[in-house]
Amino acid sequence: MPEPVVQSPRTVYDVFEGLTAATSNQEDITKSKNGTIKRMKCIPQGGNWQDLPDHLKTKSMKVKRNTQDNVYKRLKWDQPSCTIVNPRKCLLTHPEEHRILSVRKCARFYSQYQMILYFVAAANCKRNPCPDGKCRCSTSKRGYFIL
Structure with missing residues (x-):
């Protein structure tokens, strides 16, 4: 029987490393309401509601x-x-900024480093990526861009 491959989990820092404002979908962020931002400001790193x-x-x-x-x-x-x-x-919040994560940062958690999905559809499809990278919106047009 082959030996299992054990990898240490990637931290949030590891996943976000190398992202810049020029990275596609990096600036695609939902703007939260003032009450939501007020709540986000009260939550420390690693904390929740x-x-x-x-x-x-x-x-x-x-x-x-x-x-x-x-x-x-x-x-x-x-x-x-x-x-x-x-x-x-769930309002998954950035470690330091008072906002939810961008589409690109979420995609990176799904290990989609070299490829990101581009959706010509409702914003909902783009902001709710699935782990297998497939959009479930029947009205969407999907395309892949190799980065």
């Missing part, structure tokens, strides 16, 4: 069983990311 003061929690957050741990999750530079299900809905 549970770090919010009570007056900033939503009704569903006050009933803990209704809120997942990845909601308002702020990534930490020296740790791997949490599982990315939908970065916009």
Whole structure:
């Protein structure tokens, strides 16, 4: 039986390394509302919605069983990311900036380094990448760009 290959997990820093403003989809970021940004500012690296003061929690957050741990999750530079299900809905937050991750940064967590999907469709398709890189929107036109 062959020996298993064990690799240490990539940290958030490792995944983001080498990205610049010129990288495609790097500037494709959903603009959050003021109340959302106010909440993001209260969350430390590695924290989540549970770090919010009570007056900033939503009704569903006050009933803990209704809120997942990845909601308002702020990534930490020296740790791997949490599982990315939908970065916009869970408000997966940049380690230092008070915003959710760009489309490109999310794609990098899926190991799509050399290839990024380009969608001519609703913004929803582009911002909700799937781990296998396939858009589930039936109205989209898909293309691949080799970077």
